[in-house]
Amino acid sequence: MLDKKNILGIIQDHQDEIDQLEYELEQARQWCMLESVKSLSNRLSYLKDNQYRYKLQAKAWGLIDKAEV
Template identity: 50%
Template sequence: MLNKKNILGIIQDHQDQIEVIESELQRAKHLDLDIPDLTIVARKELSYLYENKARFEMQARAWGLVKEESE
């Protein structure tokens, strides 16, 4: 369950997963590996992670756990 104690950890976990997936997609591209079904799955997972990370960051800002980016 999402709460003030774990939200920053969840945000970091999402960022870590995003970095791993993006790295693997780049590696596959560099190796000329084209597996459309896997690429689609990876991109859907990235979309899910980015959307949730943005929502969690917004909630963390609302709770005052992180500062606004412009501050």
């Protein structure tokens, strides 16, 4: 469950996965792996959207600065 105690960890976990997927996406593009590119792009979009929402909530709780969102 999302709460003040774990939201920053969730945001960091999302960032770690985003970084990994961006690397994998670049590799898939270089090798013209169209199915993989689409799948990775969808997952990346999902994670970025969720991370943004979590950052907004963390900002509302006063856990992060406006500049971090």
